Amino acid sequence: xxxxxxxxxxxxxxxxxxxxxxKSFAETLITxxxxxxxxxxxxxxxxxxMRDTAGGATFHLGEVLVSEAHVTRDGIDGYGMRxxxxxxAAMAMALVDLARACGIETARCEAFCADxxxxxxxxxxxxxxxxxxxxxDMETF
Amino acid sequence: xxxxxxxxxxxxxxxSERLFRAELGQIDAARVAEVKQALPYLVDRVMGEASLxxxxxxxxxxxxxxxxxxxxxxxxxxxxxxxxxxxxxxPIEQDDLFTHRxxxxxxxxxxxxxxxxxxxxxxxxxxxxDVLTGTPYDPPAVEPAADPAPAxxxxxxxxxxxxxxxxxxxxxxxxxxxxxxxxxEPLLFPSKRAHTLQSLARAETGGVLALGYAAMRGYGxxxxxxxxxxLAEAEIVVKHPNGTEFSAGxxxxxxxxxxxxxxxxxGLGFAATLGWxxxxxxxxxxxxxxxxxxxxxxxxxxxxxxxxxxxxxASGFCIHFKLxxxxxxxxxxxxxxxxxxxxxxxxxPAE
Numbered sequence: 001x002x003x004x005x006x007x008x009x010x011x012x013x014x015x016x017x018x019x020x021x022x023k024s025f026a027e028t029l030i031t032x033x034x035x036x037x038x039x040x041x042x043x044x045x046x047x048x049x050m051r052d053t054a055g056g057a058t059f060h061l062g063e064v065l066v067s068e069a070h071v072t073r074d075g076i077d078g079y080g081m082r083x084x085x086x087x088x089a090a091m092a093m094a095l096v097d098l099a100r101a102c103g104i105e106t107a108r109c110e111a112f113c114a115d116x117x118x119x120x121x122x123x124x125x126x127x128x129x130x131x132x133x134x135x136x137d138m139e140t141f
Numbered sequence: 142x143x144x145x146x147x148x149x150x151x152x153x154x155x156x157s158e159r160l161f162r163a164e165l166g167q168i169d170a171a172r173v174a175e176v177k178q179a180l181p182y183l184v185d186r187v188m189g190e191a192s193l194x195x196x197x198x199x200x201x202x203x204x205x206x207x208x209x210x211x212x213x214x215x216x217x218x219x220x221x222x223x224x225x226x227x228x229x230x231x232p233i234e235q236d237d238l239f240t241h242r243x244x245x246x247x248x249x250x251x252x253x254x255x256x257x258x259x260x261x262x263x264x265x266x267x268x269x270x271d272v273l274t275g276t277p278y279d280p281p282a283v284e285p286a287a288d289p290a291p292a293x294x295x296x297x298x299x300x301x302x303x304x305x306x307x308x309x310x311x312x313x314x315x316x317x318x319x320x321x322x323x324x325x326e327p328l329l330f331p332s333k334r335a336h337t338l339q340s341l342a343r344a345e346t347g348g349v350l351a352l353g354y355a356a357m358r359g360y361g362x363x364x365x366x367x368x369x370x371x372l373a374e375a376e377i378v379v380k381h382p383n384g385t386e387f388s389a390g391x392x393x394x395x396x397x398x399x400x401x402x403x404x405x406x407x408g409l410g411f412a413a414t415l416g417w418x419x420x421x422x423x424x425x426x427x428x429x430x431x432x433x434x435x436x437x438x439x440x441x442x443x444x445x446x447x448x449x450x451x452x453x454x455a456s457g458f459c460i461h462f463k464l465x466x467x468x469x470x471x472x473x474x475x476x477x478x479x480x481x482x483x484x485x486x487x488x489x490p491a492e
Contacts, residue, residue, distance in 0.1 A: 007383075008385050008386055008387045011385065011387035015389045015390050016388075016391075043224060044224050044225045044226065045225070045226045045227060046227055046228055046230050046377055046379060046389065047226060047228075047229040047320075047322070048194075048230050048233065048375070048377060048415075049229060049230065049232040049233065050232060050233040050375075050396075051232050051233065051235065051312060051313075052310070052313075052334065052338055053296060053396075053398055053409070053411055054298070054310065054398060054426075055310050055334050055411065056312045057334040057335050057338060058232045058312075058313045058316065059321075059334070059335040059336075059338035059342070060321075060324075060335070061233070061339070061394065061414070061415055062188075062189070062342060062414075062415040063192060063193050063221065063226070064194040064195070064389075064390075064392055065193065065194065065198065065224070066227065068227055070382065077382045077383060081227075081379055081389040082390055083194075083195075083389055083392065084195060084197070084390070085195065085197060097381075124239070124292065125289050126285070127289075128289030128290045129285035129289045129290075130286075131240075131241055131242075131256055131289070132256070132286035132288060132289055132290035133283055133284055134242075134257040134258055134259075135254055135255070135286070135290065136254070136255040136256070136257060138249050138250065138254075138255065
């Protein structure tokens with residue numbers, strides 16, 4: 001991740017972070033965070049619209065199952081939403097977000113996010129190198 | 142139409158379900174994981190037709206119904222109704238798609254080039270029968286390029302517009318709950334474009350192919366050429382309580398644009414769906430291309446193809462004919478007997 005990752009970058013990385021790793025890391029934040037309020041921990045649907053390139057309309061492609069967690073501590077929000085049916089992983093994301101927002105274990109949180117960002121970037125790069133192998137070098141006869 | 146209430150079949154019904162499930166045996170997490178890993182394109186098809194993206198649930202639906210696709214889609218759509226809608230994501234824009242495959246049959250040198258991605262289009266369709274006699278089939282690994290392909294590819298139609306070949310549409314400003322939604326409103330005709338495209342996105346693949354193929358064979362007004370076909374992943378862009386936008390993950394999507402000459406310009410047809418399903422998108426885009434001015438009752442008329450490609454309704458209507466129709470059928474028999482008796486009476490010589 002860039003040195004100055006935005007909040008949006010961090011949330012995006014946490015939402016794609018490996019479920020086992022983020023759960024394991026979030027466990028270590030529970031004690032330092034102390035008492036928190038859990039406002040939401042549930043599964044639900046996100047409707048996904050798409051732009052039609054022929055007519056310009058915005059239409060609904062379908063819904064995506066997500067897990068959502070919303071926690072607060074002293075009025076500060078921590079939020080997690082991830083694709084799939086894993087409430088613990090969404091809660092782990094919310095805890096990391098809350099810790100960052102509260103300035104708790106900041107260095108460890110940043111290191112975790114940076115490490116996950118590197119892994120995800122590498123996975124994307126590996127995928128795109130395979131995609132690039134299928135590029136047609138068109139020759140006209 | 143009339144039905145008759147009957148009793149006495151409870152045990153038979155219970156045992157018939159047991160008989161169906163006995164063939165499938167125990168379903169556990171390992172089987173669901175195996176279905177998900179082994180049949181990703183079938184999982185995609187079910188997610189697209191169910192209009193619900195979750196690979197685990199779609200694999201479970203397939204495992205639980207033994208691959209009876211209509212049942213799998215139905216059980217997934219039914220499960221969907223148990224879940225609250227949390228939000229509506231930001232609209233997916235074509236330029237933002239993380240693209241795995243992107244080809245054009247209309248233009249060779251499209252900006253960004255042609256990237257085949259994962260496909261069997263050019264392979265020999267040979268069954269690996271050795272697998273059945275104990276020799277596993279291990280596909281050769283991809284030899285990755287040194288450098289990655291660009292994650293995002295430009296739009297072919299935008300390039301065509303720059304070359305004065307097509308008119309680019311004005312983007313619709315509707316967002317969030319203002320976008321028309323078939324799951325909450327009836328489908329009325331003439332259909333809103335958002336309803337047409339949502340309906341095609343949820344449509345049953347075989348039905349869309351059958352009607353799209355009819356148009357391709359000549360029972361339509363325009364012959365399609367694939368302008369652009371993409372298999373990609375789209376970000377689910379949602380908002381944090383403080384307003385920050387972020388991606389809650391990616392989902393696989395496919396989209397197709399087909400093109401046909403329309404006077405001095407090119408006319409476009411479009412379709413997209415959740416999951417990777419090229420045949421459905423090309424067929425659906427062909428129906429979209431042909432729908433304007435289509436004769437009433439033709440396969441390319443919007444009302445005809447939207448009503449007849451809704452797989453859950455179509456299969457449900459089909460299987461309802463198995464329910465007892467004793468009253469209606471007896472009524473038909475009575476009418477037949479009456480007609481026969483009347484005709485016989487008329488044919489008797491007058492005294």
